Amino acid sequence: MDRSNAMPTVLHAPISPADIAPFKIGDVVYISGVLYTARDKAHDRMLADPHLPFSLQDACIYHSGPLIVKEGDTYRVVSAGPTTSARMNAQTPSIVKQGVTAIIGKGGMSQEVARSFAGRCMYLAFTGGCGMLAREKIVEVLDVYYAELGATEAVWKLKVLNFGPLLVAIDSRGDSIYETVRARSHERLLRLIAERKRAL
Amino acid sequence: MPSHREAFILHVAQALQEAETRLPRDVTRALANAAKVESNDRAKEQICTILENVKLAGAAGLPMCQDTGVPIFFVEIGREANIDFGLKEALATAVQRATDAVPLRKHAVYPLTRRSCDEPLFDMICDVSEGNRLSVAVLVKGAGSENVSALAMLEPLQDVRPFVLNTIWESGGKPCPPIIVGLGIGSTFDGCARLAKRTLLRSLEEDQSPFEAEILEQINELGIGPMGLGGDTTALRVFVEEAPCHTAMLPVAVAVQCWADRKARFSIKL
Numbered sequence: 001m002d003r004s005n006a007m008p009t010v011l012h013a014p015i016s017p018a019d020i021a022p023f024k025i026g027d028v029v030y031i032s033g034v035l036y037t038a039r040d041k042a043h044d045r046m047l048a049d050p051h052l053p054f055s056l057q058d059a060c061i062y063h064s065g066p067l068i069v070k071e072g073d074t075y076r077v078v079s080a081g082p083t084t085s086a087r088m089n090a091q092t093p094s095i096v097k098q099g100v101t102a103i104i105g106k107g108g109m110s111q112e113v114a115r116s117f118a119g120r121c122m123y124l125a126f127t128g129g130c131g132m133l134a135r136e137k138i139v140e141v142l143d144v145y146y147a148e149l150g151a152t153e154a155v156w157k158l159k160v161l162n163f164g165p166l167l168v169a170i171d172s173r174g175d176s177i178y179e180t181v182r183a184r185s186h187e188r189l190l191r192l193i194a195e196r197k198r199a200l
Numbered sequence: 201m202p203s204h205r206e207a208f209i210l211h212v213a214q215a216l217q218e219a220e221t222r223l224p225r226d227v228t229r230a231l232a233n234a235a236k237v238e239s240n241d242r243a244k245e246q247i248c249t250i251l252e253n254v255k256l257a258g259a260a261g262l263p264m265c266q267d268t269g270v271p272i273f274f275v276e277i278g279r280e281a282n283i284d285f286g287l288k289e290a291l292a293t294a295v296q297r298a299t300d301a302v303p304l305r306k307h308a309v310y311p312l313t314r315r316s317c318d319e320p321l322f323d324m325i326c327d328v329s330e331g332n333r334l335s336v337a338v339l340v341k342g343a344g345s346e347n348v349s350a351l352a353m354l355e356p357l358q359d360v361r362p363f364v365l366n367t368i369w370e371s372g373g374k375p376c377p378p379i380i381v382g383l384g385i386g387s388t389f390d391g392c393a394r395l396a397k398r399t400l401l402r403s404l405e406e407d408q409s410p411f412e413a414e415i416l417e418q419i420n421e422l423g424i425g426p427m428g429l430g431g432d433t434t435a436l437r438v439f440v441e442e443a444p445c446h447t448a449m450l451p452v453a454v455a456v457q458c459w460a461d462r463k464a465r466f467s468i469k470l
Contacts, residue, residue, distance in 0.1 A: 178428055
């Protein structure tokens with residue numbers, strides 16, 4: 001299918017597993033609705049918390065430590081791009097088991113994570129460093145959880161509109177752009193090193 | 201005569217603000233050129249998204265990336281400069297002011313307890329030169345790129361290329377490519393790391409040495425691409441700095457910088 005002239009696909013979060021099923025690596029989507037930011041400490045807290053203050057069922061997790069400042073009683077989002085997702089590799093299969101259907105981040109995740117998706121989750125790449133672009137798409141700060149972890153590590157519940165562009169980089173079947181790139185670049189690495197050895 | 205402290209603090213805070221909010225022109229031009237020659241459409245789109253983000257940050261005067269990083273100050277003190285204040289304390293005050301004014305993210309923690317730390321986070325490297333000027337260059341390093349930087353004490357006759365290429369391959373999309381790579385070769389364990397980091401202050405438009413061009417070509421041959429999603433543009437530039445070392449040593453440091461190669465400088469007469 002030629003998507004070049006198609007209207008961009010907008011998913012509404014929370015997202016059901018049925019909604020993510022059609023998407024394949026290489027597709028571009030946008031998300032409107034609710035995102036929960038979570039990074040290292042928040043993942044540990046969510047997994048240890050028997051009484052989660054929010055539901056992970058069909059939730060969209062955003063790997064981000066946003067720069068948000070409190071002004072009076074309201075929060076102002078200053079810059080809110082994605083953080084390196086690989087740091088959350090270890091905890092992610094357990095998070096997926098709790099019903100998370102979409103993870104937004106940058107830099108990719110491991111093959112173990114890709115395998116854990118098993119038809120019920122996908123990984124969406126947001127361009128790293130693009131904190132201002134993300135800011136433009138955040139409509140409202142709805143809530144903050146685990147604030148004692150500090151503003152960077154806390155879970156922020158954000159209302160977003162047309163958040164993206166997001167590239168489906170690991171789909172629900174577990175196909176991963178990162179794995180393809182990693183395998184090909186490894187072949188090239190070995191070839192370059194071998195050529196170098198011959199030259200010496 | 202009034203102390204120079206206040207003027208210095210103002211300059212430092214301004215330089216830090218400029219670095220965080222405006223991508224230097226040499227980097228913007230390198231990204232725009234990469235977008236032009238990139239043969240992979242997905243990679244091209246990633247670079248265009250970056251350029252759009254850079255434009256938004258510049259227009260709003262806000263940090264291009266929410267990871268406002270760790271500022272590293274390279275201070276050059278002219279030996280005739282009249283410095284009538286504590287440098288470290290003044291830098292800390294300037295970082296604190298910029299943190300409140302820009303604003304910047306407060307993400308400092310104590311390394312073992314991981315508890316929040318309220319002190320301003322920065323690093324300072326001092327050198328002494330001739331004259332009466334106090335010059336400061338600031339480099340802002342985010343965690344994504346700093347985390348993949350690496351150092352090795354190689355065997356004296358070993359080829360440095362496999363270590364460099366392997367470091368870049370291992371890092372994949374984590375440091376937010378297109379990256380800038382600084383290599384410090386020689387000196388000592390800590391000396392090579394400082395050499396590597398200092399190269400990142402250089403302009404991307406300086407002439408390349410044949411060795412720098414060779415390493416750049418090999419890195420880009422890996423095909424990691426912008427954000428690790430594949431493409432021709434993994435690195436925009438490789439800088440190499442050498443220093444003599446002990447005959448029984450070969451220290452090599454690879455300092456990786458993200459596309460958000462945030463740097464600014466100033467110089468004042470004291």
